[in-house]
Amino acid sequence: MPDFIAELLNRNDIFTASTIMEYWGGMVTTVQLVFLSLILGLVLAVPLAIMRTSKNPLINGPVWFYTYLFRGTPLLIQLYIIYYGLAQIHGIQQTFWWDIFREAFYPALLAFTLNTAAYTAEIIRGAIVATPSGEIEAAKAYGMSWAMRMRRIILPSAARRAVQAYSNEVIFMLHSSAIASVVTLVDLTGAARNIYSRFYAPFDAFIFVALLYMALTFLLVFAFRKLENYLLQHQRPVSG
Amino acid sequence: MIDLKGYGPALLDGAVVTIELALLSLALAVILGLIGASAKLSKSRVAIGVATTYTTLIRGVPDLVMMLLFYYGGQVAVNNLSDYLYDAYGVDFFFQFDPFIAGVLTIGLIFGAYMAETFRGAFLAVENGQIEAARAYGFSRWRTFHRIIFPQMLRHALPGIGNNWQVLLKTTALVSIIGLTDMVRVAEEAAKAERMPFHFFIPVAFVYLSLTAVSELFIKWLTKRANVGVVQGS
Numbered sequence A: 001m002p003d004f005i006a007e008l009l010n011r012n013d014i015f016t017a018s019t020i021m022e023y024w025g026g027m028v029t030t031v032q033l034v035f036l037s038l039i040l041g042l043v044l045a046v047p048l049a050i051m052r053t054s055k056n057p058l059i060n061g062p063v064w065f066y067t068y069l070f071r072g073t074p075l076l077i078q079l080y081i082i083y084y085g086l087a088q089i090h091g092i093q094q095t096f097w098w099d100i101f102r103e104a105f106y107p108a109l110l111a112f113t114l115n116t117a118a119y120t121a122e123i124i125r126g127a128i129v130a131t132p133s134g135e136i137e138a139a140k141a142y143g144m145s146w147a148m149r150m151r152r153i154i155l156p157s158a159a160r161r162a163v164q165a166y167s168n169e170v171i172f173m174l175h176s177s178a179i180a181s182v183v184t185l186v187d188l189t190g191a192a193r194n195i196y197s198r199f200y201a202p203f204d205a206f207i208f209v210a211l212l213y214m215a216l217t218f219l220l221v222f223a224f225r226k227l228e229n230y231l232l233q234h235q236r237p238v239s240g
Numbered sequence B: 001m002i003d004l005k006g007y008g009p010a011l012l013d014g015a016v017v018t019i020e021l022a023l024l025s026l027a028l029a030v031i032l033g034l035i036g037a038s039a040k041l042s043k044s045r046v047a048i049g050v051a052t053t054y055t056t057l058i059r060g061v062p063d064l065v066m067m068l069l070f071y072y073g074g075q076v077a078v079n080n081l082s083d084y085l086y087d088a089y090g091v092d093f094f095f096q097f098d099p100f101i102a103g104v105l106t107i108g109l110i111f112g113a114y115m116a117e118t119f120r121g122a123f124l125a126v127e128n129g130q131i132e133a134a135r136a137y138g139f140s141r142w143r144t145f146h147r148i149i150f151p152q153m154l155r156h157a158l159p160g161i162g163n164n165w166q167v168l169l170k171t172t173a174l175v176s177i178i179g180l181t182d183m184v185r186v187a188e189e190a191a192k193a194e195r196m197p198f199h200f201f202i203p204v205a206f207v208y209l210s211l212t213a214v215s216e217l218f219i220k221w222l223t224k225r226a227n228v229g230v231v232q233g234s
Helices: A003-010 A017-052 A057-072 A075-088 A097-101 A105-129 A133-141 A146-183 A188-199 A202-231 B008-041 B045-060 B063-089 B099-125 B128-136 B141-176 B183-194 B197-226
Strands: none
Touching: A017 A057, A017 A105, A017 A146, A017 A188, A017 A202, A057 A105, A057 B197, A075 A105, A075 A146, A075 B141, A075 B183, A075 B197, A097 A105, A105 A146, A133 A146, A146 A188, A146 A202, A146 B063, A188 A202, A188 B063, A202 B045, A202 B063, B008 B045, B008 B099, B008 B141, B008 B183, B008 B197, B045 B099, B063 B099, B063 B141, B099 B141, B128 B141, B141 B183, B141 B197, B183 B197
């Protein structure tokens, strides 16, 4: 950090260089947590969504049950069950899993991933179901196999229809990630809570963090608008 | 029946708190939503600006951060106010800002913004001819609103209200973080004390599931009623 910024900050009672660094650390944790859980959630969600559209009740039933459970209960409960529950699994403390799940980051990551995968799977399912039947018929007429049809026609077409709803889910996930602070993780909200309790300055601590979240949110909104424009390029009116 | 190591009654009380919190927040959200939607549809630039700022701010900030701000900040604000009143006018005024109030205010304010969007769309879906006809019959503005616009708007708004309600219900769990003894809080304390997380959290999860299932049925019934007399294409 340049000296003059450090000096400027040191004249301030609350936003000193060290608290700014604390917020920065929190921001890094939040971004890591949200980014990783979104990526893993998306990777899980695509096969789940395909399974969910299957006509076989043995394939779509379990996925329905999974999404129903995770969408019907608060994320906070899921986080508590995973965070407190993993430690209670008999014998886990002797395995290498314990080295991973002992830190609060990984139980939180697991809970967020499972939660976002459930929501995303339903979004993608909706988009797959809405594929115009003509596109599928045309693919069949060209002799495409199921896998090729899925990969070349159905999924790309569904992605275009899903991107709007998915951007909402991403922002929702960023906001939900604030609860990671209750399992001792120092994310953005956790940093704000620490700073609040140190200075007993609720307005400074929380309004600052609210602004940071807002900046992240609008960054995401902007990025998704760009992505949407790119994906829906062929549907843009010619003039203008 | 279900004693849950003696925590059963406390969990049940917690469930009642959760439901009260959710219903009160819903009422506040609907009121704010109607005001917000009216402001967005009005011709006043100031009203549009205020309403747009409100919905944008709410969308950018996590629910938990807002709740912490209201809970901790609310008490500081009340304390400052009471100090000021005492110094200036000698009025002895004190008010304990409890988590329940902070929860209702925050959740109501957050979902008010979402409701405003829902109601705005629903108001726009009411045909203009209906409103013109009402005016032609000499209906006053209020009468047009409550006899013509509102009943027709409700039909379009119900699916959105239903979705918002389902999300709101799950958001109430956050109030346990600022110390309200709702069922999540009771379950958390019990789970820590007894070292049996599954034993307490899974029943709570099922209470949430059944609440959402019941509300789904209720919304379906309401939608059916609101759509009486509407010919729907199959």
